[in-house]
Amino acid sequence: MISCLIRVATFPVELALHVLLWCGMYVLQYLRMLCRFIAGIIFMLVNIGFVTGFGDGEQLTKMLIVSFTIFLIPQLGEILVKGIANAYTVLRKLTGI
Numbered sequence: 001m002i003s004c005l006i007r008v009a010t011f012p013v014e015l016a017l018h019v020l021l022w023c024g025m026y027v028l029q030y031l032r033m034l035c036r037f038i039a040g041i042i043f044m045l046v047n048i049g050f051v052t053g054f055g056d057g058e059q060l061t062k063m064l065i066v067s068f069t070i071f072l073i074p075q076l077g078e079i080l081v082k083g084i085a086n087a088y089t090v091l092r093k094l095t096g097i
Contacts, residue, residue, distance in 0.1 A: 007095045014095070017088040024081045032074035042067035 046063045049055035055063075 003096055010091060010095050014091050021084050021088055028077045028081055031077060035070050035073050039067045039071040
């Protein structure tokens, strides 16, 4: 009887975590693709600027830092989604489902 009440009480939280997990995975997939594309374009521009001598070292270094930062954004999103998945798993084990 108590376990049934716990399941009913935690169902909205469990449902919200489940929806958040799936939405996060869906958005992260496209965010990863877009960020890697943008970071690749900036990285190629840095390489072209270095080889042709169009940019000075400070400007190219700033562009390289921006490219690396854009590349890391999806990794931070993956950490967030893994945290949501862990919370969902703990809640499922708590309710015994």
